[in-house]
Amino acid sequence: xxxxxxxxxxxxxxxxxxxxxxxxxxxxxxxxxxxxxxxxxxxxxxxxxxxxxxxxxxxxxxxxxxxxxxxxxxxxxxxxxxxxxxxxxxxxxxxxxxxxxxxxxxxxxxxxxxxxxxxxxxxxxxxxxxxxxxxxxxxxxxxxxxxxxxxxxxxxxxxxxxxxxxxxxxxxxxxxxxxxxxxxxxxxxxxxxxxxxxxxxxxxxxxxxxxxxxxxxxxxxxxxxxxxxxxxxxxxxxxxxxxxxxxxxxxxxxxxxxxxxxxxxxxxxxxxxxxxxxxxxxxxxxxxxxxxxxxxxxxxxxxxxxxxxxxxxxxxxxxxxxxxxxxxxxxxxxxxxxxxxxxxxxxxxxxxxxxxxxxxxxxxxxxxxxxxxxxxxxxxxxxxxxxxxxxxxxxxxxxxxxxxxxxxxxxxxxxxxxxxxxxxxxxxxxxxxxxxxxxxxxxxxxxxxxxxxxxxxxxxxxxxxxxxxxxxxxxxxxxxxxxxxxxxxxxxxxxxxxxxxxxxxxxxxxxxxxxxxxxxxxxxxxxxxxxxxxxxxxxxxxxxxxxxxxxxxxxxxxxxxxxxxxxxxxxxxxxxxxxxxxxxxxxxxxxxxxxxxxxxxxxxxxxxxxxxxxxxxxxxxxxxxxxxxxxxxxxxxxxxxxxxxxxxxxxxxxxxxxxxxxxxxxxxxxxxxxxxxxxxxxxxxxxxxxxxxxxxxxxxxxxxxxxxxxxxxxxxxxxxxxxxxxxxxxxxxxxxxxxxxxxxxxxxxxxxxxxxxxxxxxxxxxxxxxxxxxxxxxxxxxxxxxx
Numbered sequence: 001x002x003x004x005x006x007x008x009x010x011x012x013x014x015x016x017x018x019x020x021x022x023x024x025x026x027x028x029x030x031x032x033x034x035x036x037x038x039x040x041x042x043x044x045x046x047x048x049x050x051x052x053x054x055x056x057x058x059x060x061x062x063x064x065x066x067x068x069x070x071x072x073x074x075x076x077x078x079x080x081x082x083x084x085x086x087x088x089x090x091x092x093x094x095x096x097x098x099x100x101x102x103x104x105x106x107x108x109x110x111x112x113x114x115x116x117x118x119x120x121x122x123x124x125x126x127x128x129x130x131x132x133x134x135x136x137x138x139x140x141x142x143x144x145x146x147x148x149x150x151x152x153x154x155x156x157x158x159x160x161x162x163x164x165x166x167x168x169x170x171x172x173x174x175x176x177x178x179x180x181x182x183x184x185x186x187x188x189x190x191x192x193x194x195x196x197x198x199x200x201x202x203x204x205x206x207x208x209x210x211x212x213x214x215x216x217x218x219x220x221x222x223x224x225x226x227x228x229x230x231x232x233x234x235x236x237x238x239x240x241x242x243x244x245x246x247x248x249x250x251x252x253x254x255x256x257x258x259x260x261x262x263x264x265x266x267x268x269x270x271x272x273x274x275x276x277x278x279x280x281x282x283x284x285x286x287x288x289x290x291x292x293x294x295x296x297x298x299x300x301x302x303x304x305x306x307x308x309x310x311x312x313x314x315x316x317x318x319x320x321x322x323x324x325x326x327x328x329x330x331x332x333x334x335x336x337x338x339x340x341x342x343x344x345x346x347x348x349x350x351x352x353x354x355x356x357x358x359x360x361x362x363x364x365x366x367x368x369x370x371x372x373x374x375x376x377x378x379x380x381x382x383x384x385x386x387x388x389x390x391x392x393x394x395x396x397x398x399x400x401x402x403x404x405x406x407x408x409x410x411x412x413x414x415x416x417x418x419x420x421x422x423x424x425x426x427x428x429x430x431x432x433x434x435x436x437x438x439x440x441x442x443x444x445x446x447x448x449x450x451x452x453x454x455x456x457x458x459x460x461x462x463x464x465x466x467x468x469x470x471x472x473x474x475x476x477x478x479x480x481x482x483x484x485x486x487x488x489x490x491x492x493x494x495x496x497x498x499x500x501x502x503x504x505x506x507x508x509x510x511x512x513x514x515x516x517x518x519x520x521x522x523x524x525x526x527x528x529x530x531x532x533x534x535x536x537x538x539x540x541x542x543x544x545x546x547x548x549x550x551x552x553x554x555x556x557x558x559x560x561x562x563x564x565x566x567x568x569x570x571x572x573x574x575x576x577x578x579x580x581x582x583x584x585x586x587x588x589x590x591x592x593x594x595x596x597x598x599x600x601x602x603x604x605x606x607x608x609x610x611x612x613x614x615x616x617x618x619x620x621x622x623x624x625x626x627x628x629x630x631x632x633x634x635x636x637x638x639x640x641x642x643x644x645x646x647x648x649x650x651x652x653x654x655x656x657x658x659x660x661x662x663x664x665x666x667x668x669x670x671x672x673x674x675x676x677x678x679x680x681x682x683x684x685x686x687x688x689x690x691x692x693x694x695x696x697x698x699x700x701x702x703x704x705x706x707x708x709x710x711x712x713x714x715x716x717x718x719x720x721x722x723x724x725x726x727x728x729x730x731x732x733x734x735x736x737x738x739x740x741x742x743x744x745x746x747x748x749x750x751x752x753x754x755x756x757x758x759x760x761x762x763x764x765x766x767x768x769x770x771x772x773x774x775x776x777x778x779x780x781x782x783x784x785x786x787x
Contacts (some may be wrong), residue, residue, distance in 0.1 A: 021074035036230035047202035049217035052227030096696020100169030104181035139167035159190035255701035264709035285666035286721025315606035377426035444484035445531030468547030496523035497565035562597030671767035678768035690783030699776035710768030718760030
């Protein structure tokens, strides 16, 4: 026989023996002796009927033999093995492998099919699927239910359900069958059929039956034991042969989580309406959090898109004079009581950092991968000696937005003379005008094709700073209109230093008066306004200021022309300003030489990432240069786009955390509700818990069944919540579009959806685990008596 226990059929071995078993119940000061020093032995194959009035202790005796109840003292010996040292797991294994229960009320699990009910004990034994199915069919055929084996319990009569209970009891081939009033709920004819079936089974194993019907007992039982007041009154065929050797072994029971899931799922299917309402109520928290995350994701995407459109044009700037953001100003201290004053360098001055930009660093920048940044702009401090024919007379002009009519508008005579100004845009590293074409639209004329082509940049509303036109020599009034033809084709001359400056007898230099001779010199370059540019994106104001914009190629050509001019040579060899006669040295002298076109080192470098995502890679490249260098020799940069991005991203994250926290309160509510639902389920399934324990289910198996149910509810609630939240994004997007003109703002990230389902599952399991543990601790005998 296959049942996981070594069933030794040697003659003379006692199958089961009770030695001086006592079981007392204490209720207040009253003591009820359910079993009062009971001693009895049973043969391996016999049909024993226990008779006695209600309350005599016979059912307690049956529960004691079946391991559903524990004795206070004495010993229960199974095939020579004492059970005094049995733990819960041993009793579970004993019930599963050695005992088969037949109950008066059948105790079938209603949400399982007949086949599943019969298989349950074998499922706990770990019998293979094929073997389990074969045994189940054989058992059902044996009890006469071949034609009904694929039905549900509610499709059977009482007698048929009792036959299913018998099939379940014998399917795992136990040595002992325990029948508690097996015919108590049946009519006479059916009772006789069931008794004959049990009689036949007793030829293969020990059958112990508790009954109130002495006629049936006398007709079918081999042995009758009369019970009263917890004691055996008489025994018609006592058995006293003993065997000391231990022939009994146990095989542990187990229930996989997959089995628990199937059990719970079939139960849930019988309560579809309540299950759906439970999952929907539990999903409200998930819906709230999912919608918040969907909106947060959408708004962050909008912010990222806006940043990509607006901030991508902001370059990473490397200036000769930078600010070290790692130098944090110390927190302002309280009022001092000292009567002394301490001289200190200000925090802002301490943060100032001089970048030692040299040719090696320029070569390093030029080595940056073009796939990361095809546009690199070099801004030079060199002045442009500009003149323009105004109404037939050449006049000195400049590219500047400063007010020419304001006294002191320029900080020095040098600045007034040099005419430094205008916006500088880069020609990309492939020699094309990609920067202008990607960020600006030519609303008139064309894009530049050479260094001497300049453009006029206007605002989105086609306005321009009035001073930029005044500085070019135009006589202009406020709100005066110009056609594109009025400005396109206008020419400005760039005069070389040697043609522009004259040397005085004192050794100083002075600009000459603008003249046609200057304009006609072979060294003079002619700049032509070839286009009117305006930003493409509505979200951008552009990096180029309204007014004249020219390429950095023009600056380099002017430097190449002027670096060996007389004024530059004179300034390099003199410690006085050759324009003003004032003393100059150090940084001031270098700056002056740069203004005069004598330095090839740019005042600033602007690196334009090809896209917003490439910016971080460029920053890593720049940081690599600084590794191992002292603080003074490091080159610091300004990442304005990154600063703004971090600020907006931080604000969005903070708002999201707050909203998720508020929405998360409903998740806690859902967890409490699941705990209540699980507790209700425990109450409803109390008898099922008793049946499972009678079949040998361990405490952890019972816990697992209800944990599995909460897993199903948690996953279902999570999936339902995510699905509803996803559906909600469509009307939300319509509403937001009508309010803000922003399209597809609400967007639920699939990763967030999966995480929320996991969170829902974890919370429901946590909420339902305590009731599940309560279910596992229920007394099996009491649970079986629950109606």
